[in-house]
């Protein structure tokens with residue numbers, strides 16, 4: 049056994065087993081440890097730490113190990129098992145200073161067990177359920193030797209044309225900020241240094257969700273007040289919750305790319321917010337500074353990025369190739385390099401990797417025999433969380449829940465879609481382990497012949513869209529069309545419908561349609577499926593639409609054709625069982641939309657918290673010279689916060705504990721919510737505030753709190769919210785966070801539109 053002394057700590061290196069048996073001496077404090085290590089590093093070793101390399105076809109494994117052993121790589125991503133990562137960590141332990149590697153991955157909504165996509169998690173409005181999904185993801189990922197996840201993604205998304213809407217938690221600043229905190233705490237637990245926990249890298253800093261026209265990678269141009277008021281708080285919440293890392297956005301902000309943005313990365317992130325972790329670029333973003341038109345070549349791109357404070361370069365050669373020359377010429381001072389390396393080493397310290405480089409890799413003899421084994425999944429938890437994420441949008445004549453004895457025609461291209469139900473960014477999820485809607489419904493009924501299946505349509509008949517969606521699926525195409533003629537499939541589905549008591553059509557998008565680089569100019573269900581729905585409607589049978597999609601869709605016509613509509617997003621490994629639970633009434637739906645559904649794409653933006661304007665349109669009054677479209681109403685199809693239940697709820701008036709609020713004091717707003725229906729059920733009581741008159745136009749309403757309550761039939765509960773001056777603050781024209789005296793409306797409802805109102809004065 050060869051012992052080496054690293055900063056006075058004896059670490060035995062010959063094999064992990066021997067190493068792990070050496071009692072660990074406590075490490076010196078982080079600052080001391082990192083400063084000492086920095087002193088020992090050569091310039092090349094320092095630059096090596098700044099390189100974050102993707103494991104993939106570009107670089108053979110053998111070469112990666114050589115580079116690691118030479119101290120030329122700081123971390124990798126996309127390798128997701130202990131036996132893949134152990135040889136890389138062994139290589140790091142052979143390097144001169146044995147600085148451990150870290151291993152990262154996009155664990156966005158589950159790791160092995162796939163939970164509902166983030167937009168669906170947000171639909172639960174249930175912080176315990178969301179936290180549980182994050183905890184399990186962290187446990188599973190860390191058991192697969194992952195140290196860091198590129199999550200949570202907390203970009204506010206108000207333009208559903210943007211495909212990455214699916215990856216975030218919706219349009220609302222308050223809701224997304226609450227979730228940002230919950231997710232960081234779920235991933236990192238008490239500390240990212242502890243086994244079972246992983247470090248969170250909050251992304252995409254900043255404002256990526258506001259790309260112009262919803263077109264991915266496009267420009268962002270935004271007023272400072274809107275930035276501070278609406279878009280920045282979720283990132284800030286994640287950082288205040290202790291996120292150890294930040295991933296920098298691909299977009300520019302008011303003309304300056306985030307990757308070279310000194311104001312964003314230095315003034316705001318580090319100075320104002322006090323962020324002390326590691327900032328990683330997005331994939332290839334440093335070299336993209338050339339195409340942004342702010343760097344003439346790779347050398348200048350590297351210089352701009354390191355000066356801005358981008359510590360690690362993700363899968364991009366700029367730092368490795370250009371920093372040596374830039375340092376030699378003095379264009380980049382040694383202190384810039386040291387600052388970046390300090391953050392990388394600090395993050396590794398925080399991940400617990402200096403204390404034990406094999407913390408998450410473990411011993412070879414303990415490796416799982418089969419990483420994909422079903423026994424490694426958390427199915428019960430996934431089903432529970434998925435049920436909470438489903439949103440009932442329409443239920444005319446109590447079409448739902450279905451009778452388990454009924455004959456059901458199950459149709460649609462997404463009824464048997466094990467890949468799609470996982471959603472995009474499905475980490476290590478295995479389609480073969482997904483429960484489809486077909487599986488879930490079959491599991492729920494005794495008489496299996498009562499379920500008559502017909503595909504009915506392809507996702508889309510547009511071959512160019514199919515080709516686009518399959519472009520990056522190297523192993524096998526994801527979207528595989530049934531070669532039969534569209535009419536043949538429709539006829540088969542109609543025949544199934546005619547034999548049934550009720551029709552369930554599972555329709556929407558393939559998962560790739562709501563993904564990175566999947567922006568759309570229209571939000572319709574593709575034509576092939578619309579034709580199917582029309583044909584099903586014509587049978588006169590009760591029609592239930594089960595929607596699968598990663599963004600709001602414009603479904604005005606289809607929701608009119610349907611008797612019931614259940615929004616399921618992409619609900620993960622146990623999605624089919626969860627959906628069947630709701631369809632058959634074994635679970636009473638309680639999800640609420642975290643994003644507004646427009647009637648048509650032309651209405652966008654439709655977010656509910658828009659500013660007051662001088663000529664607002666008033667429903668029922670003539671529209672001329674008011675802010676509206678003459679060919680479409682202003683109201684959304686479904687408002688933010690909306691979602692039905694199999695029971696009914698009523699709300700009392702809003703009671704206030706006082707009509708004035710003094711600075712420093714509090715006031716309570718309460719309502720009584722009653723379950724007036726026949727079933728036990730949960731609903732979300734939502735509190736909105738409007739600052740009626742201020743020094744700037746303010747939002748017509750903004751969510752400030754909510755509570756999810758469970759009530760038995762006939763049961764009542766008083767829900768009480770405490771308000772303080774802090775809840776009334778906003779960023780004024782000077783970007784001061786202030787509450788201005790005057791009148792405030794308090795609105796409480798079960799969605800953002802249908803509310804009870806009262807008002808008070810802030811003194």
Ligand code: BGC
Nearest residue numbers: 154198251252295330331564
């Ligand atoms: C995405 C990031 C992701 C990274 C690594 C990029 O294309 O924008 O969100 O974390 O790839 O997979």
